[in-house]
Amino acid sequence: MDTNIIIAIIQSLTAIIILISVFLIYKTIKSNEILNQRIIFNEVVKQERELRIKLNEYREIIQNKKCKKENYRIRS
Numbered sequence: 001m002d003t004n005i006i007i008a009i010i011q012s013l014t015a016i017i018i019l020i021s022v023f024l025i026y027k028t029i030k031s032n033e034i035l036n037q038r039i040i041f042n043e044v045v046k047q048e049r050e051l052r053i054k055l056n057e058y059r060e061i062i063q064n065k066k067c068k069k070e071n072y073r074i075r076s
Helices: 003-075
Strands: none
Touching: none
């Protein structure tokens, strides 16, 4: 075999391996982006739920204070 043919075959195989590697890296990055988006979304939902609970607690406190004020006014 001619050395030029051997070099061409080696270069072709190297190019194929590089293309496959780039493709796999791209797919991994895309997969991680989707995973990160899900993680961030879940965290936002969790924080929203916690804030709603806090808001309800504050509403109850405010409502209790209003009731106490009204009860005080009625007694006076």
